[in-house]
Amino acid sequence: MWWRSASFILDRQQEQNANVPPNPESLLHSSPPSSMADSLQNPKPNVSAYYQTRAAHHAVVTSDWLAQAQAAVSIQTEDDSSGSDGRIAPVTGGKGDDKAFSVIDEFNSWRKQPDLAEAVAAIRALAAVIRASQATTMMELEIELKKASDSLKAWDTTSISLTAGCDLFMRYVTRTSALEYEDFNSARSRLIERAEKFGEISCKARRIIAMLCQDFIFDGCTILVHGFSRVVFEVLKTAAQNKKHFRVFCSEGRPDRTGLRLSNELAKLDVPVKLLIDSAVAYTMDEVDMVFVGADGIVESGGIINMMGTYQIALVSHSMNKPVYVAAESYKFARLYPLDQKDLGPALRTIDFGVPIPSKVEVEKSARDYTPPQYLTLLFTDLGVLTPSVVSDELIQLYL
């Protein structure tokens, strides 16, 4: 059952840690779990929820993760009860102010699905809010949604696509003029329908991007890929299906080793793959024709936020005049403007070096970096092939 999985247990812990300060009401309902929160204490509380989702989606198995799972099994029964308690509480309560609590649950349940992006999960969760809402006017509904999305955003401030997804949906709700003319019920069902559709849109977006990219992948080219990105994988898969002959270099993607997974998947498709350690990127760059990366978020400057190591690959390829292509869905556009690497809240993760690290030694734990726009060549999105500077134009049109 899904709630017995290690990832779910981890998420619950994180949620309890993060949830208590923003929602005092939720304390009332989650008092049984919080009483035993001490025993459930996350051994590494400074791992961001953003990274946990990533890890879950990319099926990363680290020793740390196994330990977590082990711990989870031992307290499984307790957790089971607490899990059901958390799920049932809003239903039994049935009050408007429970929504904030339930929306996060809803979100967590959605994001368990392997093919669902975080932004889509957020939008589905918001749709659930609409469905459960007892609001009778559009305004009420809007306020309720606003609350829900705020609590979602506060729940995990490190995730960019979560924030972007919430903002996008709120924008849709507040801005769509068609909603104003209809009566409340039909407007509401339209919103729900829209949210339901969003999952499909996200899948379709990947396909559009894959189609757009085909013209850029030519026979005999060598592509360097960093990390595992669903979109990039879709692109490569489509290219392979189109009988293109190309070679892929996968960087290892320490410490998650997401590159290993990608190479595995590509090998299944009979694409020639070569695996590189991350530090061999510059060494192999002269053989590479283009670099393909995904993105966790595309920010307003046109730069991207992606898995750690993207920035240095972009720098190397820029200095060797190789194009860097980014494949990302448009719902990853975020109203953020980092000026440098440290301008973002770091998404922390654990790193296993295989040997014990002395306590005096500091470890850089951030899971992602920011690549400024001048190092990117083109962005492939479902809006089309964009130069980095167009991102801001799109965002302005979207949000102003």
Added chain:
Amino acid sequence: MDPRRSARTVSDPKVRQVGFFTPAAPPERSCSDPPRQQDLIQPQSPSSTQVNDHFRSGDSLSPVMIPPPPHHHSDTLHRTALQVTSPKTAFSYSARTVTIPTENDDVPSSLSPSRKVVAVKSPSSYPGVRASSVPASELTTVSVVNLPPGISEKAGGGASVEVQNDRPVRSKSLKEKTSKAERRAMQEAQRAAKAAAKAEGTKASSAATKVVTSANTKPSKAAKPSSQKNDGSQFAASEKKVGDRAPEKDRKKDAPHPRMQYDDTSRVEKAKKRAVVKQTEVRNRVELFRHLPQYEHGTQLPDLETKFFELDPMHPAVYKVGLQYLSGDIRGGNARCIAMFQAFKEAIKDYSTPPEKTLIRDLTARISSYVSFLIECRPLSVSMGNAIKFLKNQIAKLPLALSESEAKATLVSDIDRFINEKIIVAEKVIVKHAVTKIRDGDVLLTYGASSAVEMILLHAHELGKQFRVVVVDSRPKLEGQLLLRRLVRKGLSCTYTHVNAVSCIMQEVTRVFLGASSVLSNGTVYSRVGTACVAMVAHAFRVPVLVCCEAYKFHERVQLDSICFNELGNPDAISKVHGREDINYLDGFVNRENLQLLNLVYDATPSDYVSMIITDYGMIPPTSVPVIVREYRREHLWS
């Protein structure tokens, strides 16, 4: 680069058109330039200024002045309101207009409006007051300019200008032959004929459209018909056709008028005819910048002050603001813009539509004349240009059915709304955005004195952020000292240095915050001279450069250098060092033929050196300025 080449050639139908396309048909009228429509300007007829010259007996000016009898050259335009305004009310108003928060904020009381009143009243007390008020600014040097040479220059002003025109236009001979008296007689005759014709009953509608210009421009144009010719036949043609004049005139009014090029002698001559402010050109003009006005500084003020009560078409509030621009009392894009709008508000309140005219047209023309006066005092900033465009658009949009008082009330409230929304609230929003980019332990560098940057720094300090400020300053204005004073007083820890040391200090800086006079649509930041230098050094040191600029200062023009459009300051300000008598190397050299002094006021920072522009629409990259310009215009000018 094979992959790239293949990328370029691909034309994918699925690629959505994004970026700079306009979904809806864009409005026809483009508003590219601050209105410099000289055909609309209600010119001061030459006769009046000449008369003023006669009336002015030296520079001795008693504080209590008896206004000389009004001139009768434009009876139709006479407003009783103006003559009613006594000196007292004018001055009390003058104290009121200076309500610019950023300027007044922490200025010591000696700098408060009272000083300005004094300055306006008596030129004799002017230098003394000034010297005591601001330690070392350009203002001081302005007042230091000894008057006698200036006057003598003015006396021979016409001659010196003629010398400047090294290609004498033959067609002007006619004009030059007629003496002043003859020309005046001609004009009077024409005016009388005109009035008679009108009395006979021309159609009211056509008269209304034409009166504004005809009453004044006609005579002067008739006086020099030949110079009219080189202005283009179109102008002459439109002059003849009275019937279908209105639409064409409208179109002309809104057509983007090229910025006046001051090396075009015929145009300069014409502009001079209408000018209220008699500017004297400097002796040695800088060759590369001949297209910009290069005037003698500090000589016009006393002359203008004497005319304070004589000018019919100019509202006293506008006149006062103009003088303040001229003397440098009001500086900074926002301050100038607010002061201008406050003056316009007064003017609109006092306005009454003359008989047989429509408010929309007459008021627009009147505003244009005010604007041209302000331009003579100091070239418009882009912010002011945009603001004027807004106001004119509001006037044009007034429904015809509206009564005069209602229309005036609407306009006044529009102006208030603009000041509030576009300047005051916008600045608050900018502060809100910018503060998120300041972290503990930052070292922030700023250059000059920008009101937005000042508010950002103070607000961040109020929030308890721990940071240090480096204020970089430069001669001759030393505006940074004013900012420094306010920051230090609020308890911020500051470092003060001159721009010469910017490359040394940049090593420890983590963010550069800059203000801007304008942001152009290619992302070029047009700002106080020296800004580009600071931005480039910051870029070389990989320090992010954040430019804070309200969206109403954005302009759709594209500029690649700081030469083709700029403003020239007083050359004396850089040739002399105030308070240092020992540095007198240039004494006696200023008027040498082979010495050109260039004191630029602005420069253009290429967008490559700008990391981010913080505006009231949020934080945007410099590449997105055109989007903001487009959205902004759609929202505020064409809605």
